[in-house]
Amino acid sequence: MGFWRQARAVARKELIAEIRTGEVLLITAPFGAVVLLLIPLAIGTDRPLLTRIGPGMYWVVVLVFGIMVALRQSAIDGPPQRDLMGLLGLDPAARFVGQAGATFLLLLLFEAILAPVAGALYDPQLSGWAWPALLALLPMFAFGLALLGTLAGWLTVSLTTGRSLVPLMVTPLSVPLLLSATQALEGLRLQASITGWIVLLLTLDLTLALVCVLSARSLEEAAR
Amino acid sequence: MTRPQPVIELHGLGLHIGDTPILRNLNLTVEAGEVIGIHGGNGSGKTTLLRVAATLLGPTEGSGTVLGADLFGDGRFTVRSQIEMIGHAPALYPQLTLEENTAFVATVTGRSQNRVGEALDKVGLGGARHRRVDQCSHGMQRRAEFARVLLTGPDLLLLDEAHAGLDPEAADLVSVITNLTTTRGGAVILVTHDAARAAAIVDRAYETEAGHLRDLGEDR
Numbered sequence: 001m002g003f004w005r006q007a008r009a010v011a012r013k014e015l016i017a018e019i020r021t022g023e024v025l026l027i028t029a030p031f032g033a034v035v036l037l038l039i040p041l042a043i044g045t046d047r048p049l050l051t052r053i054g055p056g057m058y059w060v061v062v063l064v065f066g067i068m069v070a071l072r073q074s075a076i077d078g079p080p081q082r083d084l085m086g087l088l089g090l091d092p093a094a095r096f097v098g099q100a101g102a103t104f105l106l107l108l109l110f111e112a113i114l115a116p117v118a119g120a121l122y123d124p125q126l127s128g129w130a131w132p133a134l135l136a137l138l139p140m141f142a143f144g145l146a147l148l149g150t151l152a153g154w155l156t157v158s159l160t161t162g163r164s165l166v167p168l169m170v171t172p173l174s175v176p177l178l179l180s181a182t183q184a185l186e187g188l189r190l191q192a193s194i195t196g197w198i199v200l201l202l203t204l205d206l207t208l209a210l211v212c213v214l215s216a217r218s219l220e221e222a223a224r
Numbered sequence: 225m226t227r228p229q230p231v232i233e234l235h236g237l238g239l240h241i242g243d244t245p246i247l248r249n250l251n252l253t254v255e256a257g258e259v260i261g262i263h264g265g266n267g268s269g270k271t272t273l274l275r276v277a278a279t280l281l282g283p284t285e286g287s288g289t290v291l292g293a294d295l296f297g298d299g300r301f302t303v304r305s306q307i308e309m310i311g312h313a314p315a316l317y318p319q320l321t322l323e324e325n326t327a328f329v330a331t332v333t334g335r336s337q338n339r340v341g342e343a344l345d346k347v348g349l350g351g352a353r354h355r356r357v358d359q360c361s362h363g364m365q366r367r368a369e370f371a372r373v374l375l376t377g378p379d380l381l382l383l384d385e386a387h388a389g390l391d392p393e394a395a396d397l398v399s400v401i402t403n404l405t406t407t408r409g410g411a412v413i414l415v416t417h418d419a420a421r422a423a424a425i426v427d428r429a430y431e432t433e434a435g436h437l438r439d440l441g442e443d444r
Contacts, residue, residue: 005332005334006332013320013324016324017320020320079313080311080315081315083275084315085332087304087309088329089304089332089333090332
């Protein structure tokens with residue numbers, strides 16, 4: 001019970017900070033939308049080509065800008081705040097879950113803002129059951145990316161080059177996430193089975209969650 | 225009759241960061257109800273010693289216990305919640321209000337939210353509770369940290385330059401939280417450059433110099 005109370009308090013605190021600064025909604029999300037717009041401008045209005053590359057472009061933009069969201073999260077807690085949370089007896093795993101939970105919600109919002117933009121620009125030609133399936137894909141990708149970003153933030157927090165190392169760490173690790181999400185969306189477009197990709201995505205999410213929660217204490221101590 | 229265990233007991237404690245010795249062969253015993261003053265020049269190891277006492281930094285040599293927990297053992301994670309440290313930089317979230325910061329502490333530590341307003345009132349922040357931390361002066365931020373101490377009631381209170389930049393009324397709060405901790409059977413370590421001000425509060429005084437700790441009582 002204490003674990004979830006602590007995790008909720010951390011997530012709430014992170015979300016309040018985000019609402020007050022508005023970094024994700026007012027800066028990162030519009031910037032992501034502009035990037036989605038720039039791609040058709042750069043390659044021209046070849047509709048079949050845009051439809052084919054659309055799913056990949058969407059997830060790449062979510063991934064790259066999602067890392068920026070995770071970066072922002074890792075910057076909220078400076079050394080005094082990290083010491084405080086240790087001295088409050090806050091369970092490191094609860095702190096991790098709270099931070100990753102807040103990042104997850106922000107990423108989900110970010111995905112929801114970009115999805116209609118990508119839909120309008122790339123015409124993914126999804127129909128029928130593909131839309132509800134896409135709604136299930138969004139949280140699965142956001143969940144994995146939130147865990148990866150938070151993990152990378154914790155790993156690099158004590159390094160002077162920490163923030164710049166996060167993209168370098170997250171990008172290669174997120175390749176399986178990107179691959180499964182892209183292939184699943186492509187499968188939806190072609191009305192093919194996506195069960196395998198969904199299972200892979202879920203397995204990645206659950207494995208990451210387990211690794212992160214189990215290593216939270218060691219990560220926190222190593223960062224002091 | 226068994227003697228109560230000291231709050232802090234350090235023997236031959238040392239800490240190296242890389243090849244640089246930060247603390248050397250340090251011996252210190254702090255009993256329950258005591259207030260210890262430590263002063264010394266910049267870089268002499270005062271803050272590092274506080275972080276070791278807070279169990280946030282592990283020593284590299286020697287032995288020691290804090291609130292009965294071995295500094296090298298897993299028990300240190302458990303006693304941490306009985307320790308409060310007020311450092312140079314405020315441990316507050318700038319985008320949150322004073323009340324939200326204190327309420328966060330209450331939630332995480334499982335204390336009643338009703339005590340949040342009471343704690344802020346006691347440190348004179350009742351009227352500013354809805355103000356964001358990044359809109360508060362240094363003195364107000366320090367008061368908010370004192371409110372946190374009132375809320376949590378630690379067994380070990382570690383104060384690093386707690387008087388710095390405070391008006392006389394706020395500076396008196398240092399004595400309030402110090403007394404509160406010692407009367408409950410806890411102990412306080414007060415690190416300061418201002419030895420004269422600390423003299424009125426402390427029971428014993430030490431000086432740090434190049435990582436060594438010297439008992440000033442021996443010179444008296």
